[in-house]
Amino acid sequence: MVFVCDPKDIAMVFRSDGRIPEVGEEWYRVRSSVNKDMMRPKSVGAYAPLQDEVSRDLATLIQTVVRKGDSGGQVDNFLNLLHKWGLESLSLVILGKPLGCLTLDQLAEDSDAQRMISAVLEFFLYFAKLEMAPPLYQYISTPAWKKFVKCMDTMNSIAEKMIGEKLAELRKMEEPPEEADFLSSLLSKKNMTLDEAVMVAIELLTGAFESTANTLAFNLYSLAKHPDAQQKLYEEIMAVVPPGQPIDDKVLNKMPYLRAVFKETFRLYPTIFFNARTLTRDVVLAGYRVPSKTQIMMPQNVISAQPEYFPEPESYVPERWLRNESSANAEAFTFLPFGYGARMCIGRRFAEQEIFLGLIRIIQKFHVGWDGEDMKQIYKFFNAPDRDTFIFRERQ
């Protein structure tokens, strides 16, 4: 395994990322087909109103929790609300079906939504544990391996059930739905089989809400710790979207400070520690010939802390990402929170849009604060916050 932190070497690794033989041509066909719906701003923009609805529900739920409590706006276990927000949003976008996650009541332990959330969180936790330990599980079925497989079975079977119900509804319809959800749009593709569309939908439903929830938590924490930046963002939000007005993708394009906050938070709190690739041919890195099949790790937090690319790297300065700001010297390949190339995050645009909407709806309604020990990141496959008690004060 080789660690690489120089942007020139990172570029070399990504650019030599040929087609990975184990993944195969079939994978490329499916991925290229899905890319059209998931990577094009216009296609993704169509889902903004749905994602906005879920973010408004989240803000209303926070308000209800704050008004019911008597702890000066303190909301404990906030990440749990964010997991529900992430799953609800995915279900609406992918299946066009609300799950009803964002209610004040705890979800019933045996509800599909709660079982899915618990199984996914545990799945990634065991994934991280197995990845870090000697690979005994390759020879014997260790307890961690058994738990990992059990979680995977649970989350896949719930996703299959949800998708099955959606397919049954679609079959009963005489005309295709007017406003197609993501699954219906996949099914309408001529170059994709039913099984492939279902497989893609399962992957998206199960793999994505935790990363989005953690990223929103890191953004809120950064704003809580930097009230000036929070105020600046609030002013931008109020200038562009008065409360009560719906938000579409065009509105989001008018908010440079929001994007700058998002990037600066990723720089200091990456949701995924490493970009990784296995070399498919020999490559020269930092003057050394590194053989094909070597695993290359590109740690985001090390690169983000280099002053030659990010002056005063330890300071939180969203302004460094604004155009015309001379302090920014971010070279290509110094900042890749969603990866790069053929395997880059397929959900990037969905995730960005969802987090922007979450931030807007929360900051529009509340001043977000933080008390007590600083939040740290802990590795659970995705980086996660080690504590999640926020303080929400309603704005006048």
Ligand code: HEM
């Ligand atoms: C803030 C949230 C997210 C972050 C930081 C993130 C980050 C990443 C990164 C770094 C990769 C690996 C890319 C590479 O190796 O080049 C990845 C892959 C992937 N992501 Fe995301 N992601 C997020 C949200 C999402 C969402 C919402 C979805 C789905 C709706 C999604 C679906 C995927 C899939 C399917 C892959 C595997 C792509 C492939 O191998 O072809 N992600 N993500």
